[in-house]
Amino acid sequence: MDYRAIATLASLTHASCMRYPDASGHLIRTSIIASCLAGIMGLDAAEQQCIRLATPVHDLGKLAIPDRVLLKPAKLDPEERRIMERHSRIGAELLAGSIHELHQYASVIARHHHERFDGSGYPDHLVGQNVPLPARVVAVADAFDAMTEARCYRPSMTDDEAKAVILEGSGTHFDPVAAQAFLGGFPSILRARRAANELLSLGSDATVVARLYGLTRRDFAEGWLTTG
Numbered sequence: 001m002d003y004r005a006i007a008t009l010a011s012l013t014h015a016s017c018m019r020y021p022d023a024s025g026h027l028i029r030t031s032i033i034a035s036c037l038a039g040i041m042g043l044d045a046a047e048q049q050c051i052r053l054a055t056p057v058h059d060l061g062k063l064a065i066p067d068r069v070l071l072k073p074a075k076l077d078p079e080e081r082r083i084m085e086r087h088s089r090i091g092a093e094l095l096a097g098s099i100h101e102l103h104q105y106a107s108v109i110a111r112h113h114h115e116r117f118d119g120s121g122y123p124d125h126l127v128g129q130n131v132p133l134p135a136r137v138v139a140v141a142d143a144f145d146a147m148t149e150a151r152c153y154r155p156s157m158t159d160d161e162a163k164a165v166i167l168e169g170s171g172t173h174f175d176p177v178a179a180q181a182f183l184g185g186f187p188s189i190l191r192a193r194r195a196a197n198e199l200l201s202l203g204s205d206a207t208v209v210a211r212l213y214g215l216t217r218r219d220f221a222e223g224w225l226t227t228g
């Protein structure tokens with residue numbers, strides 16, 4: 001895989017990690033859980049690797065969401081929700097101009113990770129298999145991580161509560177194949193989450209992101225950005 005494409009994704013992930021408190025936790029866990037889920041679903045190693053590399057930028061568009069919405073310490077009202085929902089399109093557009101296939105792949109995930117299997121998601125209201133497969137995989141991992149993370153306006157759900165939501169949403173919100181694989185392979189999902197949390201405990205966002213992308217801290221700092 002092209003080193004420059006990977007290093008650029010690492011920089012964009014680092015930027016996403018700096019956008020709001022604890023973003024890195026969500027982005028890194030969702031990446032590792034999604035690639036684990038891809039493995040449970042039988043996707044090949046190359047696809048698992050693409051999902052792992054591309055998923056951390058799924059919320060890249062949040063860079064462009066104003067603080068009053070992104071950082072609001074309460075539930076969003078309908079107008080704020082509409083603004084927040086722009087992040088999928090914005091993230092996709094930021095990535096789509098690249099010549100690298102990996103960035104095109106990441107753009108598709110960014111655009112479609114909030115589509116729902118029954119067509120009630122956004123931004124394109126795609127239905128069923130029309131939602132690109134990597135986005136269907138990431139949708140499950142993303143929702144699970146979001147539900148099991150506390151928000152200032154609600155406590156975190158337990159794993160069992162989040163699994164019940166995924167079961168309930170199988171075939172409506174979520175691709176039933178992805179949802180059933182997630183639930184059936186839950187011990188592996190928990191191992192993936194543990195591995196992600198261990199990675200996150202290694203140190204700064206720059207260290208964690210460099211490790212996720214297989215870059216040395218030196219490559220990362222000298223090649224693409226100054227990490228301070």
Ligand SMILES: [Fe+2]
Nearest residue numbers: 058059113114
């Ligand atoms: Fe999102």
Ligand SMILES: [Fe+2]
Nearest residue numbers: 026058059142
């Ligand atoms: Fe997300």
